[in-house]
Amino acid sequence: MEYIQGLEGLYINDETAVTLGKFDGLHRGHQKLIRRTRGFARQGLKSVVFTLDFNRKGMLLTREERRAMLEKQGVDYLVECPFLPEVAHMEPEEFIRGILAEKLHAREVIVGADFHFGYERKGDAHLLMELQKIYGYEAEIIKKETYNGREISSTYIREALEKGEMELAKDLLGYPYFVSGEVLHGRHMGGRLLFPTTNLIPTTRKLLPPNGVYVSRTHLEDGRILGGMTNIGYKPTVGEKFRGVETYLYDVDEDLYGADIRVELLHFIRPERKFESLDALREQMEKDIACGKEFLK
Numbered sequence: 361m362e363y364i365q366g367l368e369g370l371y372i373n374d375e376t377a378v379t380l381g382k383f384d385g386l387h388r389g390h391q392k393l394i395r396r397t398r399g400f401a402r403q404g405l406k407s408v409v410f411t412l413d414f415n416r417k418g419m420l421l422t423r424e425e426r427r428a429m430l431e432k433q434g435v436d437y438l439v440e441c442p443f444l445p446e447v448a449h450m451e452p453e454e455f456i457r458g459i460l461a462e463k464l465h466a467r468e469v470i471v472g473a474d475f476h477f478g479y480e481r482k483g484d485a486h487l488l489m490e491l492q493k494i495y496g497y498e499a500e501i502i503k504k505e506t507y508n509g510r511e512i513s514s515t516y517i518r519e520a521l522e523k524g525e526m527e528l529a530k531d532l533l534g535y536p537y538f539v540s541g542e543v544l545h546g547r548h549m550g551g552r553l554l555f556p557t558t559n560l561i562p563t564t565r566k567l568l569p570p571n572g573v574y575v576s577r578t579h580l581e582d583g584r585i586l587g588g589m590t591n592i593g594y595k596p597t598v599g600e601k602f603r604g605v606e607t608y609l610y611d612v613d614e615d616l617y618g619a620d621i622r623v624e625l626l627h628f629i630r631p632e633r634k635f636e637s638l639d640a641l642r643e644q645m646e647k648d649i650a651c652g653k654e655f656l657k
């Protein structure tokens with residue numbers, strides 16, 4: 361996958377099928393658009409995912425995570441376009457002519473039914489249809505996927521995550537919600553006094569479900585997948601300044617510092633609490649660990 365950031369230097373010397381959107385989460389609706397876009401490979405078109413990125417908090421995927429997922433899905437080009445004033449102020453037709461037609465050589469343009477673009481969000485699916493002959497592409501409008509009678513959207517998924525509804529989030533995303541990163545050193549109390557844990561400190565832009573304990577599944581770089589119990593939060597019993605994601609893994613005993621791991625959060629068990637003593641915390645962690653083992657069976 362070739363990766364292009366911003367509009368400067370944007371030029372693809374192929375004929376393409378382009379899908380446009382915000383693509384936060386790459387949920388089931390997004391995946392439908394991407395599958396359709398990649399399908400035009402049969403007609404000799406390269407696939408382009410063109411993302412309009414807002415610098416917001418509460419991202420479902422970090423840029424790195426999204427990039428890695430698109431790479432795996434076999435997308436040919438990823439264009440990450442920050443939502444800068446010059447983009448926000450572009451007349452919709454200027455976007456179609458200047459970017460889709462001239463820079464991307466789009467022959468197919470695939471968008472969701474509610475996609476908007478350009479100045480004052482005036483550009484929409486209808487305009488893309490109207491102008492297709494003039495600019496030499498075919499527009500395809502994809503109906504939104506629904507779940508429980510509601511359209512799947514990043515907002516729907518954020519709401520589920522904010523309530524700790526990991527099963528619902530998984531059904532909407534099409535994959536379990538996860539946190540990824542490099543295993544960092546903590547205070548080294550776990551191994552000596554409690555249980556050893558792999559510590560991740562996600563960017564504060566990544567949306568995390570409520571602080572608490574979760575059944576999880578961790579993917580290691582070598583392909584191993586390990587069950588575990590994850591605590592999200594500030595560890596009030598010992599007091600921590602940052603919001604961490606730390607996981608006790610079943611059935612391993614090895615040094616994982618520096619490893620890149622992906623922790624899938626499967627099921628919420630209980631909120632994080634402050635305990636009177638490390639002994640009381642350890643007792644609770646033993647129960648959590650037994651409970652998670654049962655769940656993973």
Ligand SMILES: Cc1cc2nc3c(=O)[nH]c(=O)nc-3n(C[C@H](O)[C@H](O)[C@H](O)COP(=O)(O)O)c2cc1C
Pocket residue numbers: 546547548549550551554555557559573589590591594595596597598599606607608631632633634635641645648649
């Ligand atoms: C399953 C599990 C549950 C946990 N629950 C809590 C909790 O409720 N309150 C808390 O303060 N810390 C909780 N912790 C975090 C521990 O305080 C932490 O593992 C310990 O302080 C070791 O930290 P270290 O990795 O920096 O050495 C939990 C950790 C795990 C793995």
Ligand SMILES: Nc1ncnc2c1ncn2[C@@H]1O[C@H](COP(=O)(O)OP(=O)(O)O)[C@@H](O)[C@H]1O
Pocket residue numbers: 543544545546547548549550551552555556557558559607608609610611612613614615616617
């Ligand atoms: N079963 C296990 N689950 C998680 N980490 C483990 C396990 N066994 C060994 N480790 C290692 O122990 C480290 C955690 O030990 P810990 O004493 O909690 O230190 P830290 O405070 O740095 O997290 C992990 O980063 C990992 O390398």
